[in-house]
Amino acid sequence: MHSKGRNTVVGFLFLLPAILTFGLFIGEPLIHALILSFTEYNVITPAKLIGWDNFKQFLNDDRLGLIYWNTFKFLIILVPMHMIAGLLLALGVSRILSNKWKYFYRTIFYFPVLVTTASVAIAWQFMFDFDFGVLNYLLGLMGINPVEWLTSPSWVYVSVAIFSLWKFVGNSFLFYLIGIQNIPKTLYEAAEIDGASSFQRLFKITLPLLTPTIFFVLITTMIGAIQIFDEPYLITNGGPLDASRTISLYIYELAFQNHTMGYASTVALSLFVIILIITIIQFKMSNRWVHYEQD
Amino acid sequence: MSKIGDFEIKNSTSKPVVSPGSFNSRMKKINLVTHGGLMLFALYLALPFMWIISTSLRLPKDSFSLPPTFWPTDFIVGNYLDVFLQVPFTAFILNSIKIAAIVVLGHIIISSMAAYAFSRIDFPGRNVVFIIFLAGLMIPGQVTIIPQFILLSKLNLVDTHASLILPALINPIGIFLIRQMMLTIPKTFDEAAFIDGANRFWVYYRVILPMAMPAIVVTSVMHFIATWNDFFRPLIFLNTYEKMTLPIGMTVLKGVFGTGNLSAILAGVTISLIPPLLIYILGQKYLVEGITMGGLKQ
Numbered sequence: 001m002h003s004k005g006r007n008t009v010v011g012f013l014f015l016l017p018a019i020l021t022f023g024l025f026i027g028e029p030l031i032h033a034l035i036l037s038f039t040e041y042n043v044i045t046p047a048k049l050i051g052w053d054n055f056k057q058f059l060n061d062d063r064l065g066l067i068y069w070n071t072f073k074f075l076i077i078l079v080p081m082h083m084i085a086g087l088l089l090a091l092g093v094s095r096i097l098s099n100k101w102k103y104f105y106r107t108i109f110y111f112p113v114l115v116t117t118a119s120v121a122i123a124w125q126f127m128f129d130f131d132f133g134v135l136n137y138l139l140g141l142m143g144i145n146p147v148e149w150l151t152s153p154s155w156v157y158v159s160v161a162i163f164s165l166w167k168f169v170g171n172s173f174l175f176y177l178i179g180i181q182n183i184p185k186t187l188y189e190a191a192e193i194d195g196a197s198s199f200q201r202l203f204k205i206t207l208p209l210l211t212p213t214i215f216f217v218l219i220t221t222m223i224g225a226i227q228i229f230d231e232p233y234l235i236t237n238g239g240p241l242d243a244s245r246t247i248s249l250y251i252y253e254l255a256f257q258n259h260t261m262g263y264a265s266t267v268a269l270s271l272f273v274i275i276l277i278i279t280i281i282q283f284k285m286s287n288r289w290v291h292y293e294q295d
Numbered sequence: 296m297s298k299i300g301d302f303e304i305k306n307s308t309s310k311p312v313v314s315p316g317s318f319n320s321r322m323k324k325i326n327l328v329t330h331g332g333l334m335l336f337a338l339y340l341a342l343p344f345m346w347i348i349s350t351s352l353r354l355p356k357d358s359f360s361l362p363p364t365f366w367p368t369d370f371i372v373g374n375y376l377d378v379f380l381q382v383p384f385t386a387f388i389l390n391s392i393k394i395a396a397i398v399v400l401g402h403i404i405i406s407s408m409a410a411y412a413f414s415r416i417d418f419p420g421r422n423v424v425f426i427i428f429l430a431g432l433m434i435p436g437q438v439t440i441i442p443q444f445i446l447l448s449k450l451n452l453v454d455t456h457a458s459l460i461l462p463a464l465i466n467p468i469g470i471f472l473i474r475q476m477m478l479t480i481p482k483t484f485d486e487a488a489f490i491d492g493a494n495r496f497w498v499y500y501r502v503i504l505p506m507a508m509p510a511i512v513v514t515s516v517m518h519f520i521a522t523w524n525d526f527f528r529p530l531i532f533l534n535t536y537e538k539m540t541l542p543i544g545m546t547v548l549k550g551v552f553g554t555g556n557l558s559a560i561l562a563g564v565t566i567s568l569i570p571p572l573l574i575y576i577l578g579q580k581y582l583v584e585g586i587t588m589g590g591l592k593q
Contacts, residue, residue, distance in 0.1 A: 007418040010495050014412035015424060017405040021465035025443060026431045032442035043448065089336060092329045101330075107579075108337045114571035118526050118542035119564040122549050123347050126557060134346055134363045166340060174582075198325075227435050230526050234546075251437045256531050261441055268438040279433055 036265035043259055054266040063242060063250070064267070071226060071246045077161050078225045083217060085165060086172025091206070093173075094180045106177065110170035117167065121234035124163045125150070128235070153243035156236045160244065164231055172217045179213030180206060211290040219282055223275055247271050344568075351375070351561035359557050374562040382551055384563060386537050387544030392570070394459050394540060395522045399515050401464045407511060410473035411499045415485060425474075428467040436527065444531060458532040459540070463522055469514045476510030477503055509581055516578040520571065541567055 012019075037054050041047035058064065093105045112120070127134040128149035136146040149159040183206060191201050207214075229248035232238055238245035247267070255264035345365040351374055352367045378384045412418075413425050443462050444453070452458045480503060488498045504511070529543040536547060545563060552559040 004418070007416055008420070011412045011416040011418035011421060014408045014416065014495075014499070018409035018428070018465065018470060019424065021405060021461075022428060022431060022467070024446075025462040025465055026434060026439055027427075029439035029442035029446070030434055032445070033438050036441065041445075043445065089333065092333045095325070095329050096333070097326070105333050105337065107575075108340055111572070111575065112340055114520055114575050116542050116545065116567045116571065117524050118545045119567040120343070120347075122545055123343065123561060123564050126560075127343065127346070132359045132361060137361050137363055166343065223433075223435075227437065234526075248437055252527075252531070255441050255444070261445065265438070265441050268435070268441065271435055272433075272438050275433055275435055 033265045033269060036262050037269055039262045041261040043261060047262070050262070054263045057263055058266050058270065063245075066242055067245050067247055067250045070242070070244060071228070071248075073157060074160070074228050074232075074246060075222065075225045077157060078164055078228070079218070079221050081161060081165055082169055082172045082221050083214070085169050086217065087176050087214075089169065089173045090176030090180055091202070093177055106174070109173050112167050113170040113174075115167075117230045118234055120167060121163065121231065124166075125235050128159050150236055151240055153240055156232075156240070156244045160231050160235055163235055167231075172221060175213055175217050176210065179210050183209045208291055212292055215282075215286050215290045219279065222278060222282070226271070226275060226278070347561045347564050351558050351565045353558045355556040355558050357558075371558065374556070374558040375566070377552075377556070377559045378548065378563045378566065381559075382544070382548050382563075383537050383539075384544065384548070384566070387539055387541045387547075388566075388570075390456065390538060391523055391541040394456055395519050397460050398463045398522045399519050401460070402466065402469055402518050403511055403515055405464055406466070406469035406514065407473050407504060407507065408499070409470045410477050410507075411503055413470065413474045414477035415482070415503065416495070428470060432467050440528070440531065447532070453532055454534050454538060456538065459525075459528055462528070463518075463525075466518065469518060472514050473507055473510045476507045480506050512578065512581040516574060516582055519574060523570065 036047070038049055038051060039047040040050050040053075089105075089109060093102055093109075096102050096105065126132075130136060130146055130148055130151065133149070135149060139146060148155050150156060187205050187209075188201060191205060196204065227248050228246050229252070232244045232246055232249055233252075236244045238249045248271075251264050251268050251271070254260050254267060258264075342365055346363055349364045349367040352371055353364075353369050353374075354371050355374065357369070409428075413421060439462075447453055447458045447461070452461075484502055484506070485498050488502050493501075524542060525540075526542045529540045533539050533543060536544075539547065545567065548563045549560055
């Protein structure tokens with residue numbers, strides 16, 4: 001009914017808006033960023049080719065080591081935290097038998113994900129305040145000395161983690177909960193007839209069948225954590241000094257405050273390469289532990 | 296968790312009849328522990344909201360003073376007026392709504408058309424384009440934002456809403472999600488329409504698009520929230536107060552009231568909670584369905 005040539009024309013016509021916007025705002029920028037990384041460019045004067053200078057600067061950048069280390073610290077704090085807390089909450093809610101309570105918990109746990117990050121981060125910043133913040137007040141009631149939530153180089157990580165858990169745990173929670181609900185009930189019934197304990201059911205049925213979801217949550221939270229910007233920008237502004245400055249904050253500073261677009265592109269590309277490597281490793285290793293259902 | 300357990304628990308909680316048996320009492324205990332843990336966590340999530348709302352209703356001079364309250368003791372609505380009178384807060388909200396609405400509409404048109412081609416038209420090069428789109432997901436925004444800024448400043452679009460709208464129109468996730476849904480619609484629907492003399496576009500618009508509605512709704516809700524919450528792009532692209540969106544406007548609000556009136560800031564925060572709440576109430580059912588359907592299976 002439809003000839004091959006006509007299909008090609010119609011197919012590409014349907015794809016045209018997507019190809020145009022993709023090309024203009026994702027494809028071209030990637031190539032452009034590659035070119036920019038070999039130039040010096042401040043938006044006002046024309047770009048100047050400078051060979052490998054940006055890459056040399058990249059290797060000799062004194063701040064970069066600390067900044068990548070900070071980003072890594074956020075990664076190893078936030079990823080396991082969200083993965084485990086989200087899973088525990090989902091396992092808990094899936095045990096609740098009353099639908100009303102299920103709905104109640106699901107609503108409360110997911111709601112913070114939807115609210116404007118900037119708004120609630122500003123509110124949390126006041127809650128973290130050393131002198132008049134809610135947190136230190138509550139600690140005081142328990143006889144605990146006030147904590148420098150925003151001014152101590154190590155406590156800022158705890159502060160961002162507390163905020164991040166509060167704001168985003170609903171994401172992994174909801175994915176896990178839906179994953180658990182999609183596990184066929186017949187498996188549990190069969191296990192119960194065979195006399196499996198709830199512990200066995202968790203480790204022999206729930207978790208193995210949940211591995212595709214766990215894998216998905218792992219990939220997305222890792223990629224999110226490595227690009228973390230809003231939380232440190234709004235709560236600590238990278239401080240004190242560079243103590244919580246992440247690679248995204250640094251790229252923002254280089255490109256849009258110092259207007260060194262060339263070097264900023266070099267640093268941004270290093271982030272792209274790292275994300276690429278992590279994603280490839282994760283997918284390669286996933287064969288070993290992720291079980292997809294055979295339909 | 297099984298049907299049997301379900302029945303027994305319902306029985307034992309709804310009727311005070313004591314049914315002896317270690318299984319039942321053990322399940323009850325587990326349920327209590329689970330409820331306790333979940334409730335504690337719910338408290339951690341809820342208390343900041345309650346603090347925000349009750350503090351937003353305090354007198355400005357008391358706004359920083361301790362002890363904090365988690366239940367409104369005062370009802371000073373003046374803070375809410377200050378938010379609108381001293382900062383162009385109405386403009387922030389309207390800008391956010393306008394941008395999110397245009398972005399979502401454009402995104403849905405572009406994504407659903409592409410998804411239709413990817414799922415229902417067979418032509419050479421289709422899979423290559425699809426793989427390129429998916430690969431685009433791995434490119435972080437920090438890489439593309441710099442050339443985007445250069446491009447948009449050459450077009451004189453910096454500090455306009457177009458600079459936020461245009462790049463947000465494309466997101467391969469939306470194409471992927473809608474394509475997954477369209478793949479489940481039997482081809483017989485298309486064929487029946489073709490026999491009736493319909494063309495491709497009519498089939499897309501009148502047959503396939505309505506059937507893919509759950510995926511469209513979930514993509515819309517997710518993209519709306521992402522656009523509504525976006526902080527990074529408006530921070531870079533907008534300078535004029537009147538053009539700002541709500542997230543970036545919040546930092547303006549903080550700048551204006553930060554040292555004197557915490558209550559006004561928190562009144563602004565409270566107002567900003569309302570649109571996501573409405574979206575959540577409207578879209579929750581679809582959101583859950585959509586994630587289920589989004590294909591976490593391979």
